Structure formats: structure tokens, C-alpha cells
Amino acid sequence: MKLSKMLLGVAAGVALMASPALSADAVKIGMVTTLSTGAGYLGQDVRDGFMLAVEEEGGKLGGVPVEVLVEDDGRKPGTGKQLAERFMKRDGAEILTGIIFSNVAGAVVPSVLREDKIYVSPNAGPSLFAGKKCNQNYFVASWQNDTLHEAAGAYAKQLGYKKAFILAPNYPAGRDALAGFKREFGGEIVGEVYTKLGQADYSAELAQIRDAKPEMVFDFLPGGMGINFLKQYDQGGFKDTTPLVVAAPSMDAKIMAAVGDAAVGVRSASHWNHDLDNAANKKFLAGFNAKYNRVPTVYASQGYDTAKLIASALKAVNGDVSDKEGLRKALKKADFESVRGKFKFAQNNHPINDWYSRIVEKQADGTLVNKTVGVVLKDHMDVYAKDCSM
């Protein structure tokens, strides 16, 4: 009785909030992202990078007024799906974006495509939607998951390593990661471990690494997981004996700041870095620093690029989001200045990226910096693109 009364009250409240307050002219963009849990800063940076681009134009993208609706999915696929439905059905969002985690994308993307809305990913690029299941309404502005780790694998190979121990969380992007690393590494894998998503303690895995005696370790542990792993890796005395070669998500600016000296010497592969020398990147860094007064992570760069990509499409259709064909064509053309220097889509609407090798160095003033040292893969396309018939 009590419970049913309460539910009634909640339902009434939701109904009240649902009464449409649509401002007629602004294009609604729904952003489902991860703002809580140990990966909360990933979503925060995607959002802040995106909003920086919106602010640069004074509330517009491509000259078209936009309203960005942001909600936290809490890394839960179910929550993400509900939010996306709400953005589309209640708020009338025609364009959705924001998802960090591939398992959330797995739940949200199909329902967005079913409604014939546009989805532009600022981060997650699971293999699931990159091959046969590619879709004309689905664009990824960051990378296809595997390619991040293919780049790390190629980097490890370049460095001459032959025996690797690899680990990643047991979820779609984790499986893509290990598959990607192995594809380019080519050497022997002396241990392959799937951890729990959100795991805090890695003592069991570290003992396995010690036992397996690899030459190097590759991990894909984004956000708080990566911080935990790195701290414990350092405390376990591994840093001096067994170097790490990872992809960008396992060594971003936040992880570096949180683990301190434990990060020095860690090598990573990335499609973007703060020291890439191009005008768009300089503008982005200066703008981000001025607005938020902190160092942007790779996620912020992806959020910014995503907004610029959407801006180029909105401009092409003059803000008429009902012109789906026009939007799709303009998005595919990707006529914008990317902070990574250049930007081009493969046939499956995933970018063809250059991948850079980096190493963490300590500067004279004691701060850490990810320094670009070379190019690992040039114009690298993901392996699923060939299965996509668009």
C-alpha cells in the first residue's frame, strides 16, 4: 500500500517534468555519458571538451543554436538506454552522443538507430558495430576499440619485445583490446587475464605476472582501474623489471597525475597528444585551459572533435535536422579541423587515424608529461571496415 502510493507520487512527478518545454529553434543534442564511478572523469572531460566547442561559438555549433542535454549513465547499460529513450521521445533530440563504455553503447546504440536518429560517439567504438552491423546513422569520432590496442601492440613490437603478459576487464572493449594488441604484437603471450570491470585490487594478477616472467606488460584499464593497477604495479616493484606498453586510455593526464612517479617511463600509443603541432590543437588547449583551468585528457580532445564534427554537419544542413540524408552526407565528409591534425572516415564511419608513440617523462619542475616520440601506425584503418557494406 505504502509502496504503491509512493510509486504513484513518483509517476506523477515524472509526468510533470515531462511536460515539453521545447524552445523551437535550438537543436537538441542528447549526451549520455559516465559522470559517476571511478570513470566519472572520462565523461566529465568528454562533456567539457564538447561544451568548449559550443561555447566558442556562443551556444552554437556550425552557426546553429544548440541545446546540449547531459545525463549520467553510471556505467550501467540499462540506465544509458532509459536516458537515450527519454532524450529522443521526451526532448526530441535528433542527435545523440557521449557514451564512454562499450557495454553501455551496446545497449543504447541499437535503440537510437531504431528511431532513425543520428549517433556520434566521442569514445566507445566496439567491434560489434564496426563490421557487418555498421549503420549509416552511426559515426565514431574517436577510434574503433581494437585500433587503440593494435597501435600499442605495434609499438611493443617496434621496441623489440617478444614475450608479453596482457590483461583487460571482462567486457566488450576489454575483449577488443586484447584481440587488437595480439593482432599487431606478433610475439608470444605468456599470460592473458580478464579482470572484473571496476576492480580495485590487482594483487592476484600481479602475482601471476611475477610467475609468468614476461618481458613487458600490456594493460587496458581506463579510469580509476588504471590508477589502482599502476600504483600497485609500482608498489610491487615491477616498474624497474617489467616495462609497461599501453594504449592511451591506460595512461591519460589524470592517471599520470594521480600515480605520480609510478608513471615515469610508461610507454603508450595514442591518436592525440597535447604536443601535436597543429592550429586546432593549440586553440583547443588554450581554450580548455582558460575555461576549466586544468590539463585536458585525451577524452576532452575527443569530446571537442565530436562537437566540431557535429558542427560541420549542422552547418551543411543549415540546422535542419529533419534532413537526415544531408546530415549523414555532411558527417561522412567530416569537413572540420581536428585536434589530431587530420580526420577521415573509413567506409564504416570509423576514423582512419595516425597513431603516435609516447613516453612519460619528468620535467625539470617535477611535473609529468606524455612526450610524443614517433609514429607507430600511419593512416591506420580498423580490420572490421572491410566487412561493412556501406
Next chain:
Amino acid sequence: MILFLEQMLNGLQLGVTLFLLAGGLTLIFGIMGVINLAHGSLYMIGAYVAATVSMASGSFFLGLLAALAAAAIVGMVMEFLVMRKLYARDHLDQVLATFGLILFFNEATVMIWGRNPVAMDVPEMLQGLVEIIPGVPYPVFRLVVLAVGLLVAVSLYFLISKTRIGMLIRAGATHREMVGALGVDIRLLYTLVFGFGALLAGLAGVMAGPTSSIEAGMGESILILTFVVIVIGGIGSIRGALVGAIFVGLVDTLGRAFLPNMLKLFLPPAQADGIGAGVSSMAIYLLMALVLIWRPKGLFPAHD
């Protein structure tokens, strides 16, 4: 064999950390009959305060003291303002209210410390490695965590079973009115017990700080493990919490370490990895189910 011993040690260490959380949670439930989902938030507060104070002052022990005080005070304030109104209510109401507290504390930490993870170093005198068995260096700090956890377990046992305050706590749990009639201030006793449980959660947070990333929401993932611990151990029983915590710590760690390899003995490697990863993350819930089939009230039920 050496690997197995090392993994046992890792499991024990996770176990005692879980015990610090489960001990307080089960004490609060056993004595006051109230379910506190926000117990993980006290763990988070412990970690945040320890990191902030120890980094600002340069002294780990100052950080430790500040964190214990903060967790205990927040716990007592929470009891006084919120929990007190819930003792007579349904468990569902308690779950709802304390879930609200989780959201409140998470949002408050984001407002105070921001969304970026906070860093905390291992105190200098506890840095480094010792060789526990030839060929196996083990971080000193982890051994200290293990020792502190065991020390707390033993002291708690003496406190509850051998002292006057322990007697009052045990009596207050079963014969509330009688103890009240004997002139003991039950309300004060409850507040103190709650504060003490909060202090233990804060201690767990301090010890997790140097090894893990301190971030909003860090209490929830460990809270789930903690609930599994007290269900296995028997709700309300300190002894149960200790045994349950050690069980869960060992099963979780050993499962992660050995299950995929064991499956590889009779399955193709790719399949074994997939199934092994899945089963090892379910291992503690399987353990819980087995224990509950065997003993529906847990291993050491507090009130028979």
C-alpha cells in the same frame, strides 16, 4: 606452490580489509537492526580525508587520525540526524533512506574534491618490499594492512565478549527495554556503536587509499562484497563477519588467479579464458549460494 602461497596472502589481505567494513556493518545491524547502505560512504570519507590531510601535512599518521575522527563524527551525526528516525521503520524504508545518503555523500565529495581522483602515497617508512619467501618480494604496506586487520579482529573480539561495554552492546541487542530499565542510556549507546562502526569503515578507507584510486563512488563496489560477507557469516555476528570476510577474500582472489588456468586443463584456451573470467567474477556469489543452502542463516547466526 610459491604462487599459491602468495595468492593466499593476497586473499587474506583482501579478507581483513573486508572485515573492517563488515565488522562495523554487522555490529550496527545486529544491535540496532538497521540496514545501512551508506556504510561504503564512510569508507570513502576515510580515504578522502586521509589523502587530503596526509598530503597537506606530510604525515601519514596525522592523516590517519583525521580520517578516523572524520568517519566517526560523520557516522555519529548520521545516526543522530537520520538513522535514529529509522529504527522503528521497515527495512525497505531504511534501504531507501540510506541509498539516498549514498547519493548525497557521492555528490558532496564531487563538490568538495571534484571528479578527479585524489592521490595518496604509501607512508615513507612503509614503502618497499620484503622477501616473504625466497623469490617472492611482497610490499611492506600490504603486510601492515594484514596485521592491522588481524589486530582489529582480535581487539573487537575482546571488546565484545570480555568488557562491560561489550556486555551492554550484546544485551542491548536482545533485551533493549531491560537494559534501558537498568539505567543505561540506550540512545547514547547506539550512537557510540554507530560511530565505532563508522570508524572501522574509515580505517578500511585509510588503508585502501595508498593502493587504490580515491574517487567518488569508491564505496559502492566494496559494499557489495561486504554484504556478501555478512550474509555468509550470519547477519549480526562479528565472528561470522571475520570468517566470512576471509572466505570471500580467498575465494575471490584464488578464483581470479587459478580458475581460468584450471579450466584450460580440459577446455580450449579461448573458451577457458572466457568462461574462467565469467565464473571467477561470480565465484563469491556461488559461495554465498552454497553457504545459504547449507545454512540458511549464515555460518554463525547471531540470534538463534
